[in-house]
Amino acid sequence: MLLDWKMKITQMPVYLQVNNTRSEDSASAELQIGTALPFPGGRSCDDYLFYKFASMLALVLALFPFVLPVKQVLAQSVAFAIEEIAPGNYVHYGSYADRSPQNFGDNANVGFIVGDTCVLVFDSGGSFAVGQALRNAIRSVTDKPVCYVVISHVHPDHFFGTAAFLAEEPEIIGHENLPLQLAARGRHYEMTLARDLGDASEGSRIVLPTKTLAAGTTMTVALGGRDVEIRAWAPAHTDNDLSVIDLSTSTLWLGDLLFVDHTPILDSNITGFLAVMKELRELHIRHYIPGHGRSDLPWPQVMDPQQRYFELILTETRQAIRDNVRLMDAVNQIGYSQAQNWVNFETYHRRNVTTAYTELEWE
Amino acid sequence: MKLRTTLFSALFLGLYVTAHANPNPEPDHTKIPEWAVIKDLMFGDRVINPDDREVIRVYLNTRADDAATVPVMINGLIDQSPTDYIKTMYVIVDRNPIPTAGIFRFTPDSGRVKMETRLRFEQYSFVRAVAELNDGRLYMSQRWVKAAGGCSAPMGKNVAADSMGKMRFRVDDQVEYDKPMLIELQVRHPNESALASDLDPDHVPQFVRNVNVDYNGDPVMSGEVNYSLSDNPVFRFYFVPRAEGDLNVKVEDTHDSVYTQSMRVSEEDGVAAQ
Numbered sequence: 016m017l018l019d020w021k022m023k024i025t026q027m028p029v030y031l032q033v034n035n036t037r038s039e040d041s042a043s044a045e046l047q048i049g050t051a052l053p054f055p056g057g058r059s060c061d062d063y064l065f066y067k068f069a070s071m072l073a074l075v076l077a078l079f080p081f082v083l084p085v086k087q088v089l090a091q092s093v094a095f096a097i098e099e100i101a102p103g104n105y106v107h108y109g110s111y112a113d114r115s116p117q118n119f120g121d122n123a124n125v126g127f128i129v130g131d132t133c134v135l136v137f138d139s140g141g142s143f144a145v146g147q148a149l150r151n152a153i154r155s156v157t158d159k160p161v162c163y164v165v166i167s168h169v170h171p172d173h174f175f176g177t178a179a180f181l182a183e184e185p186e187i188i189g190h191e192n193l194p195l196q197l198a199a200r201g202r203h204y205e206m207t208l209a210r211d212l213g214d215a216s217e218g219s220r221i222v223l224p225t226k227t228l229a230a231g232t233t234m235t236v237a238l239g240g241r242d243v244e245i246r247a248w249a250p251a252h253t254d255n256d257l258s259v260i261d262l263s264t265s266t267l268w269l270g271d272l273l274f275v276d277h278t279p280i281l282d283s284n285i286t287g288f289l290a291v292m293k294e295l296r297e298l299h300i301r302h303y304i305p306g307h308g309r310s311d312l313p314w315p316q317v318m319d320p321q322q323r324y325f326e327l328i329l330t331e332t333r334q335a336i337r338d339n340v341r342l343m344d345a346v347n348q349i350g351y352s353q354a355q356n357w358v359n360f361e362t363y364h365r366r367n368v369t370t371a372y373t374e375l376e377w378e
Numbered sequence: 379m380k381l382r383t384t385l386f387s388a389l390f391l392g393l394y395v396t397a398h399a400n401p402n403p404e405p406d407h408t409k410i411p412e413w414a415v416i417k418d419l420m421f422g423d424r425v426i427n428p429d430d431r432e433v434i435r436v437y438l439n440t441r442a443d444d445a446a447t448v449p450v451m452i453n454g455l456i457d458q459s460p461t462d463y464i465k466t467m468y469v470i471v472d473r474n475p476i477p478t479a480g481i482f483r484f485t486p487d488s489g490r491v492k493m494e495t496r497l498r499f500e501q502y503s504f505v506r507a508v509a510e511l512n513d514g515r516l517y518m519s520q521r522w523v524k525a526a527g528g529c530s531a532p533m534g535k536n537v538a539a540d541s542m543g544k545m546r547f548r549v550d551d552q553v554e555y556d557k558p559m560l561i562e563l564q565v566r567h568p569n570e571s572a573l574a575s576d577l578d579p580d581h582v583p584q585f586v587r588n589v590n591v592d593y594n595g596d597p598v599m600s601g602e603v604n605y606s607l608s609d610n611p612v613f614r615f616y617f618v619p620r621a622e623g624d625l626n627v628k629v630e631d632t633h634d635s636v637y638t639q640s641m642r643v644s645e646e647d648g649v650a651a652q
C-alpha cells in the first residue's frame with residue numbers, strides 16, 4: 016500500500032505553474048504558486064474523498080505516464096502537496112517518474128520541521144523551482160525563518176533547490192564528505208539537470224554547506240520548543256549520508272537511507288549500508304520519512320524489504336565472485352528474484368550490483 | 379607516447395566542453411568528429427580495416443549501468459603465432475578527456491589475445507579496439523555506449539593509503555604448461571580522474587599510467603593506461619607458461635609510485651602469490 020489515507024492532509028495542494036510570458040523580474044518570477052487545480056470544479060479542503068481521488072490520480076500519473084489525456088492537462092503544473100505527518104513535521108512526497116520539464120525534478124521526498132523560533136528544511140528538492148515551491152509551502156504554514164537547511168547527501172534530486180533558501184541566510188548543513196563530492200560531481204550534475212529540465216532547471220545550482228559533520232558524530236540544533244538531532248553516518252547509501260530526528264515527536268528523516276517501493280540505490284558501500292540499517296533499527300521511532308516512497312508499516316519493519324534486497328545482493332555477489340563470474344555477467348544474474356518487488360528496478364539494479372561487486376571483490 | 383597522450387588530453391578537453399550531449403540513437407561510427415582527429419593523430423593515413431569480426435571484437439552489455447564502471451571484453455580472434463599475431467591493441471573511447479584508454483602490447487607467447495577491463499565514460503561514445511598485427515595491418519571493432527559522467531564520478535571508494543597499490547591475482551589453480559592460462563590482475567588504486575577535480579587545484583590526479591607483466595623476465599603483456607580506466611583497475615588476459623616460473627607485475631602511477639607483485643606458477647604446485 017503506497018498511500019496512507021489515515022494521514023492528515025493539512026494543506027490545500029498548491030500547484031507550481033510555469034508562466035509562458037517572461038517577466039522582467041528574477042527567474043523565480045516565472046514560477047508562481049497558485050491553487051488552480053487541474054480538475055474541474057472547486058473543492059473544499061475538507062473534502063476527504065476528493066483528496067483521496069486526487070492523490071490516487073497523482074500516483075497513477077506518476078506510475079503510468081502513458082495515461083496521456085490527463086497528463087497533458089498536468090503538463091504545465093506540478094502538484095506540490097505537503098502533509099503534516101507528525102506535529103510540526105511536514106513532508107512533500109516526490110514522484111517516481113523520470114525527472115522532466117513537467118515535474119521540475121521533483122523526485123525526492125523533502126520537507127521541514129517547524130519550531131517556535133526556526134524552521135529546519137530537510138532536503139531542498141531536485142531543482143530551484145522545487146526549492147521555491149517548498150519555501151512557499153513553508154510560508155503557507157509559518158512565518159518563522161528558515162535557520163537550517165540539511166542536505167541529506169550528494170544526489171541531485173535532494174539538493175538542487177537549496178539556492179531558493181539563500182535569502183534567509185540559513186546554516187546549510189552537510190556531511191564532511193559532501194563538499195568533495197559536490198566538487199567532483201557538480202559540473203556533471205549541473206549539465207545533466209539542464210539537459211533533462213531545460214528552462215525548468217533555471218536557478219538551480221550547487222550550494223556548498225556552511226557547516227559539516229564528521230562521520231559518526233551528531234549535532235543538536237534548537238528550533239524553539241523542540242530539538243532536532245542531525246547525525247552523520249559512515250559510508251552507506253553514499254559516503255555522505257545525514258539523517259535527522261525531531262526529538263519531540265520521535266520523527267526520523269532518513270533521506271536515501273530508506274527506500275520504500277522505489278528500488279533502493281547503492282552508491283557507496285553495501286556492507287556499510289547494512290551496518291547502518293542495523294543501527295537505525297535500534298532507534299525508537301514513531302514516525303519516519305523515507306527518501307523515496309511512503310508506507311504505513313511500523314518502524315522498523317518498514318526497513319525489511321530494503322534489507323532483504325541488499326542481503327540478497329550481498330550473498331549472491333559474494334558467491335559470483337567465488338565462482339569467478341566476471342562483473343559483466345554478474346550484473347545480469349544477481350538479484351533478479353527481487354525484480355517484481357520494486358519500481359524502477361531496471362534502471363538502478365545493475366548499478367547496485369556493480370557497486371557491490373567492486374567492493375566485495377576486495378574482501 | 380606520454381607526450382602524445384598529453385596532447386590528446388589538451389585537444390579533447392576543448393571538444394569535451396563544447397560537444398553537446400543528445401546522441402540518443404547510435405550514430406554512424408565513421409562520422410564521429412572526435413574519431414576523425416584521433417585516427418589522424420594515431421594512425422595517419424594508414425588503412426584501418428573495418429569491423430570484420432575476424433581479427434578483433436569488442437564485447438559489452440547492451441546496457442551500461444554505471445558510467446564509472448563499464449566492463450568491456452576485447453578478444454583477439456586469431457591464433458597468436460610467431461608469424462602472425464596481434465602486437466598491439468589500442469582501446470579508444472572517442473569522447474573521453476583522454477581518448478586512448480589503453481595501449482596494450484602482446485607477444486606470440488600471449489597464447490590468445492584478450493583484455494577485459496572496466497572503463498569510465500564521460501559522454502555517450504563509441505569504444506573502439508584497434509588491433510595492430512605484427513606486419514602492420516590494422517583492424518577495428520567498435521561498440522556504442524550510452525553512459526555519461528563516469529570521469530566526473532568521485533573516487534569515493536576511499537582507497538586507504540596502506541592498501542594503495544596492493545595487487546591480487548585471480549587464476550585457475552590448475553596449471554598446464556604450454557596452454558593459455560587466464561589471469562585476472564586486480565590493482566587497489568583510486569585511479570583519480572582529472573575531471574573529478576579536487577578542491578585543491580594543485581593536486582595532480584594520481585592514476586595508473588603503466589602496467590607491465592613478465593614471466594621469468596620475458597614480456598607477457600604491457601599497457602599504457604590512464605583514468606579512462608575505473609578505480610581499482612582490473613585486467614584479465616592470457617599467458618602461456620612454458621615451465622615453472624614467476625609471473626611479475628609492475629604498476630606505475632602519475633605520482634611515480636611503483637608497485638610490484640609476483641606469483642609463482644608451476645604444474646606441480648599450482649599458483650602461489652609471493
Ligand SMILES: [Zn+2]
Pocket residue numbers: 168170252271280
Ligand atoms: Zn540518493
